[in-house]
Amino acid sequence: MTQVKMTVNGKPASGDVEGRTLLVQFLREDLGLTGTHVGCDTSQCGACVVHVNGQAVKACTMLAIEAEGAEVATIEGQAAADGTLNTIQQAFQDHHGLQCGFCTPGMVMSAAALLKDNPKPTVAEVRHYLDGNICRCTGYHNIVKAIMAASGQDVAAIAAE
Amino acid sequence: MYNFDVERPATIAQAVKALSTEEAQPMSGGQTLIPTLKARLAMPSVLVSLSGIDEMKGVRKNDDGLLCIGGGTTHTTVATEAAAHYPGLAELAARIGDPAVRNRGTLGGSIANNDPSACYPAAVLGSGATVVTNSREIAADDYFLGMFETALHEGELVTEVKFPIPQASHYEKHLQPASRFPLVAVFVAKFEEGVRVAVTGASESGVFRWTEAEEALSGSFKSDTLKDLTLDGSGMISDLHGSGAYRAHLATVMTRRAVDAISD
Ligand SMILES: Cc1cc2nc3c(=O)[nH]c(=O)nc-3n(C[C@H](O)[C@H](O)[C@H](O)COP(=O)(O)OP(=O)(O)OC[C@H]3O[C@@H](n4cnc5c(N)ncnc54)[C@H](O)[C@@H]3O)c2cc1C
Ligand code: FES
Ligand code: FES
Numbered sequence: 001m002t003q004v005k006m007t008v009n010g011k012p013a014s015g016d017v018e019g020r021t022l023l024v025q026f027l028r029e030d031l032g033l034t035g036t037h038v039g040c041d042t043s044q045c046g047a048c049v050v051h052v053n054g055q056a057v058k059a060c061t062m063l064a065i066e067a068e069g070a071e072v073a074t075i076e077g078q079a080a081a082d083g084t085l086n087t088i089q090q091a092f093q094d095h096h097g098l099q100c101g102f103c104t105p106g107m108v109m110s111a112a113a114l115l116k117d118n119p120k121p122t123v124a125e126v127r128h129y130l131d132g133n134i135c136r137c138t139g140y141h142n143i144v145k146a147i148m149a150a151s152g153q154d155v156a157a158i159a160a161e
Numbered sequence: 162m163y164n165f166d167v168e169r170p171a172t173i174a175q176a177v178k179a180l181s182t183e184e185a186q187p188m189s190g191g192q193t194l195i196p197t198l199k200a201r202l203a204m205p206s207v208l209v210s211l212s213g214i215d216e217m218k219g220v221r222k223n224d225d226g227l228l229c230i231g232g233g234t235t236h237t238t239v240a241t242e243a244a245a246h247y248p249g250l251a252e253l254a255a256r257i258g259d260p261a262v263r264n265r266g267t268l269g270g271s272i273a274n275n276d277p278s279a280c281y282p283a284a285v286l287g288s289g290a291t292v293v294t295n296s297r298e299i300a301a302d303d304y305f306l307g308m309f310e311t312a313l314h315e316g317e318l319v320t321e322v323k324f325p326i327p328q329a330s331h332y333e334k335h336l337q338p339a340s341r342f343p344l345v346a347v348f349v350a351k352f353e354e355g356v357r358v359a360v361t362g363a364s365e366s367g368v369f370r371w372t373e374a375e376e377a378l379s380g381s382f383k384s385d386t387l388k389d390l391t392l393d394g395s396g397m398i399s400d401l402h403g404s405g406a407y408r409a410h411l412a413t414v415m416t417r418r419a420v421d422a423i424s425d
Contacts, residue, residue, distance in 0.1 A: 019167040042196055055264040061195045065167045066212055131341060132259025
């Protein structure tokens with residue numbers, strides 16, 4: 001076992017892990033942050049997307065040891081301490097961007113990574129960026145709409161599409 | 162996954178030393194290796210993580226005008242930092258997999274793995290690049306030996322790739338939407354000395370140069386020049402996504418589109 005230390009959602013976190021322990025296992029099983037989901041475990045679905053040093057990564061395809069010293073952000077850190085949803089989360093609710101919600105943590109974290117680099121994306125850019133996030137329920141339309149709304153753009157035309 | 166120890170060297174020399182034991186294997190972005198370990202198709206007892214080796218990262222132009230990219234450079238970094246120097250290469254990197262894969266996956270990992278459908282091998286071969294390892298330099302023409310096979314020895318690391326920069330280039334990728342790898346893709350690079358055409362995703366022997374097309378295009382760089390050229394479907398990958406003949410045909414179409422994209 002090796003001790004790892006990282007910052008998760010702004011707070012110090014540490015634990016003893018095996019070489020093979022995945023970041024997503026460490027987050028869910030050691031830290032109890034079960035908002036990050038495991039859909040496929042084969043790096044296809046994006047349900048496990050978190051940010052490591054500000055970059056979106058699939059936590060099922062990164063070893064916990066590799067996050068030593070990193071700043072990790074998960075879905076649990078997105079809302080304010082009093083539970084107020086952030087802009088992206090609120091937009092998902094307002095625009096019905098989720099149904100079962102399984103993919104949503106990954107969708108929200110991917111959306112946050114996109115909007116950080118590209119604050120006013122086009123619909124095509126949003127869809128391209130979500131290449132690695134699979135949703136079995138919504139058909140993506142409302143997810144794209146929610147992200148466009150979260151970026152402060154008019155989504156009335158998208159509804160009519 | 163079977164358990165293993167993880168070493169995190171800070172230099173190439175330390176990594177090479179850590180890899181000298183038989184049961185050790187390097188890991189770069191892990192985007193191929195971690196799924197492989199989960200499937201128990203590889204069982205190293207020591208994983209030597211290359212992600213902390215700064216001397217293997219970065220994009221720079223050297224005095225000979227070559228674009229030198231560290232083996233540990235992520236696809237995302239290549240997509241942004243190579244754009245001003247070698248747009249065709251940057252665009253290829255920007256379309257590998259998805260953003261999360263690009264944030265971890267690296268050039269060195271991709272060409273060490275030499276997946277028959279991977280993108281980078283087409284750019285490395287299509288540019289006539291040089292693969293630099295911890296012990297030698299290997300010309301791209303001598304580096305890719307077959308499906309998942311390269312000239313690398315056990316424990317040898319891809320530390321850098323040196324790309325000659327063409328006058329113009331284009332990568333045309335026909336997406337296999339489930340895997341997000343190319344079904345077939347073609348990299349065309351137009352140099353003063355001639356044209357190079359590299360095809361990935363098609364052949365059972367991995368990436369290859371379509372020399373007939375290179376000769377024709379070096380004479381006249383127009384997609385029309387290629388209209389009577391065909392590729393043989395035997396020796397091409399046949400699977401549920403497409404037959405060998407389909408892939409051979411697709412390679413010719415991708416080549417013509419790449420040429421059109423450059424000529425327009
Ligand atoms: C969902 C998904 C979609 C993808 N889509 C594409 C795509 O469209 N196109 C494409 O080309 N690829 C694609 N990939 C693969 C991706 O680009 C990988 O990042 C790449 O193939 C391997 O790079 P890596 O750094 O992750 O290597 P790793 O997984 O760390 O290593 C791969 C292999 O190379 C060895 N190795 C790693 N680094 C070195 C080195 N420097 N020297 C010597 N040996 C080394 C390892 O031991 C291992 O055997 C995709 C992957 C996923 C998960
Ligand atoms: S659980 Fe990580 S990509 Fe599906
Ligand atoms: S809302 Fe159910 S998978 Fe996306």
